[in-house]
Amino acid sequence: MEHTNDSVKTDNLRRSARSDRARIKERLMEGILLLSATFSILAIALIILFVFSKGLPLIARVGFSNFLFSTTWDPINGQFGIASMIAGSLAVTFGALVWGVPLGLSLSIFLAEIASPRISGIMSPIIELLAGLPSVVYGFFGLVIIVPFIRDHLGGPGFSILAGSIILGIMILPTIVNIARDAIKAVPREYKEGSLALGATHWQTIARIILPTARSGIIAAIVLGMGRAIGETMAVVLITGNVTRMPESILSPVRTMTSNVVMEMGYASGDHQLALFATGVVLFVFIIILNALVSASMRARD
Amino acid sequence: MAYWDLGNCKHVGGSIHLQEHMASEVRGVRKPISTFILIGFLLLLVAGCGSGIGHNEGIAGSITIAGSTSVQPFSEVLAEEFMAQYPQARVNVQGGGSSQGIEAVRTGVSEIGASSRELAPEEKGFHEYLIAKDGIVLVVHPDNPVDKLSLSQVKDIFSGRTDNWQEVGGRDSEIVLVSREAGSGTRDGFESLAMDGESVSDRALIANSTGAIRMIVAGDRKAIGYISLAVLDPTVKPLHIDGVKPTAGNILNGKYPISRPFIYLTREEPTGLAKSFVDFVLSEEGQSILEEEGLVKVKQ
Numbered sequence: 001m002e003h004t005n006d007s008v009k010t011d012n013l014r015r016s017a018r019s020d021r022a023r024i025k026e027r028l029m030e031g032i033l034l035l036s037a038t039f040s041i042l043a044i045a046l047i048i049l050f051v052f053s054k055g056l057p058l059i060a061r062v063g064f065s066n067f068l069f070s071t072t073w074d075p076i077n078g079q080f081g082i083a084s085m086i087a088g089s090l091a092v093t094f095g096a097l098v099w100g101v102p103l104g105l106s107l108s109i110f111l112a113e114i115a116s117p118r119i120s121g122i123m124s125p126i127i128e129l130l131a132g133l134p135s136v137v138y139g140f141f142g143l144v145i146i147v148p149f150i151r152d153h154l155g156g157p158g159f160s161i162l163a164g165s166i167i168l169g170i171m172i173l174p175t176i177v178n179i180a181r182d183a184i185k186a187v188p189r190e191y192k193e194g195s196l197a198l199g200a201t202h203w204q205t206i207a208r209i210i211l212p213t214a215r216s217g218i219i220a221a222i223v224l225g226m227g228r229a230i231g232e233t234m235a236v237v238l239i240t241g242n243v244t245r246m247p248e249s250i251l252s253p254v255r256t257m258t259s260n261v262v263m264e265m266g267y268a269s270g271d272h273q274l275a276l277f278a279t280g281v282v283l284f285v286f287i288i289i290l291n292a293l294v295s296a297s298m299r300a301r302d
Numbered sequence: 303m304a305y306w307d308l309g310n311c312k313h314v315g316g317s318i319h320l321q322e323h324m325a326s327e328v329r330g331v332r333k334p335i336s337t338f339i340l341i342g343f344l345l346l347l348v349a350g351c352g353s354g355i356g357h358n359e360g361i362a363g364s365i366t367i368a369g370s371t372s373v374q375p376f377s378e379v380l381a382e383e384f385m386a387q388y389p390q391a392r393v394n395v396q397g398g399g400s401s402q403g404i405e406a407v408r409t410g411v412s413e414i415g416a417s418s419r420e421l422a423p424e425e426k427g428f429h430e431y432l433i434a435k436d437g438i439v440l441v442v443h444p445d446n447p448v449d450k451l452s453l454s455q456v457k458d459i460f461s462g463r464t465d466n467w468q469e470v471g472g473r474d475s476e477i478v479l480v481s482r483e484a485g486s487g488t489r490d491g492f493e494s495l496a497m498d499g500e501s502v503s504d505r506a507l508i509a510n511s512t513g514a515i516r517m518i519v520a521g522d523r524k525a526i527g528y529i530s531l532a533v534l535d536p537t538v539k540p541l542h543i544d545g546v547k548p549t550a551g552n553i554l555n556g557k558y559p560i561s562r563p564f565i566y567l568t569r570e571e572p573t574g575l576a577k578s579f580v581d582f583v584l585s586e587e588g589q590s591i592l593e594e595e596g597l598v599k600v601k602q
Contacts, residue, residue: 157507
C-alpha cells in the first residue's frame with residue numbers, strides 16, 4: 001500500500017536523520033577532546049622548551065661540573081655554582097620523607113584497613129583539608145611556631161633543615177595518604193579473605209599479603225610526595241634561612257633551588273636570569289628521574 | 303492519517319514536519335548551552351576592562367605604583383587618602399623591590415616606580431621625585447646589653463670578621479646576622495652606606511622583607527639586623543651609630559650616617575592621574591601623612 005510505503009520511507013528517513021546527527025555529534029566531541037589534549041601537551045612542551053632553551057646554554061657556558069658542583073653562588077661576580085642549593089633541596093626533601101612516609105603509610109593502613117567507616121568518614125575530609133591549605137599558611141605557621149621552638153630548645157638560629165623537614169612532612173602527608181590508601185584498597189578481597197581463612201591475624205594479613213601486593217602503588221605515593229616536597233617554594237623560603245652555604249648539621253640554615261629562584265628572579269637579568277632558568281632545568285631533571293622511578297617500580301612488580 | 307504523533311506535535315504532511323520538530327527539540331537543548339557560552343564570553347570581555355593602564359583624564363582612571371617593599375606601605379597610605387578624596391581614581395600599589403620597580407617603569411608596565419635607593423648610572427633617564435628620606439636602623443633584641451656601635455664595628459660584624467657579641471661589649475655568644483635578599487633597595491642602601499660597598503657575609507640569614515627582619519630579630523637574642531626607621535617599633539632595640547641616635551631629626555640634618563631616599567619615578571613628564579598623585583604626595587598634606595608614618599619629609 002502507498003500509505004505503508006510512505007510510512008516505511010519516513011521511518012527510514014527518521015532513523016537515518018537521527019543517526020546522522022548522532023554520528024556528527026560523536027565526531028565533534030572526539031574532535032574537541034583531541035583538541036583539548038593537544039593544547040595541554042602543547043602547553044607543557046612549550047614550557048619545557050622555553051626553560052631548556054634558556055638554561056642549557058648557560059650550563060654549557062659555565063661548565064656542567066662547575067654549575068652543579070661548585071658551592072659559590074655569587075651572581076654579581078659571575079659565579080653560578082648551585083651545589084649548596086641542590087644539597088639544601090635534597091636535605092629538606094629527605095628529612096620530609098623520613099617522617100612523612102612512616103606517618104603517611106601508618107595513616108593510610110589505618111584508614112584503609114582498620115578504621116570504622118564512621119572514623120574514616122571524619123578523618124578523610126580533615127586530611128583533604130590539609131591538602132587544600134595554601135603553602136604560605138604552612139610557612140607562616142612554621143615561622144611563628146616551629147622556628148622559635150627549634151631555636152630555643154635545640155640550638156642554632158631556628159631556621160634550619162629541621163624546620164623545613166617538619167613542615168614539608170606535614171604538607172606531603174595528604175598526597176601519600178590518599179594514593180597509598182587507594183592502593184591498599186585496590187588489593188583484591190580474595191587475597192585478604194584467603195589469608196584470614198588460613199588462620200592469619202589481621203596484622204599478619206596486612207604486613208605479609210596486602211602491603212606487598214600494594215607495593216607499586218605505595219612506591220608511587222612516596223615518589224609523588226617526594227616530587228611535591230622538592231617543588232615546594234613558599235613554605236620553604238619562609239623557614240629555612242636562605243643561606244647559600246653547604247649545611248653542616250640538621251640545625252643549619254639552607255637555601256633550596258626553588259627558594260633561590262623566587263628570591264632572586266625579581267632583580268635578575270642577563271646571565272643571572274639564565275642561571276635561574278638553568279636551576280629550573282635541574283629541577284625538571286630531578287622530577288623526570290622521579291617519574292621514571294615510579295614507572296620502573298610499577299613495571300618491576302609485574 | 304497520522305502514523306504516529308508525538309504528543310502535542312501531530313504528524314501532518316510528511317517527515318519534514320518531524321524534522322522541524324526534532325530540530326526544535328534539539329535547539330531547545332542547544333539554547334541554554336549557547337546562552338551560557340555567550341554570557342561567559344561577555345563576562346570575559348568585561349573582566350578584561352577595568353584593569354590595565356588608565357587613560358589619564360583629570361582625577362579619574364587608574365594607575366599602578368610598583369617597586370620597593372620599603373616604600374610600599376607608605377604608597378598605600380597615600381593612595382588610600384588620595385582615593386578617598388577623588389573617588390573616580392584608582393591607585394594600585396605593588397611591591398617587588400626597587401630594581402623591579404625601575405624595570406616596570408622602563409617597560410611601561412606601571413606608570414610610577416618606587417625606589418628606596420639612588421638610581422645607578424645605567425638606570426638614569428627617568429623623572430625622579432624625592433618624596434621622603436628614610437633611615438636604616440641597626441636593631442637588636444631588647445635584651446641585648448649592647449646599645450651602640452661605631453660604623454666600622456657594624457662593617458666588621460656584617461662582613462663576618464667579628465662573630466662574637468663579646469667583641470663589641472655584649473655577652474659571650476655568636477652573632478646571628480639577618481639581611482635582605484640581593485636585589486633589595488634596603489640591602490643596597492645598607493651595603494653602600496654602612497659597608498662601604500662591601501657585601502654582607504654569606505652566613506647571614508636572608509629574609510624577604512624589612513618587616514620579616516624585625517620579626518626575626520625580635521625573637522632571637524643573638525640576632526642583629528637592619529630595618530627602615532619607619533618600621534621601628536618597641537619589639538626591637540635600635541642602636542646608636544657613631545654616637546648618633548637614629549631619629550628623624552638626625553636624618554634630616556645629616557648627622558645619622560645611614561639614611562636613604564624614597565623616590566618616585568616616571569618615564570616621561572607625568573600627566574593626568576599620575577601627575578595629580580605625585581603633586582598630592584609632594585604637597586603639605588602628603589608630606590605630613592608621610593611624617594606621621596615615621597618618614598622624614600623633604601618639603602617643609
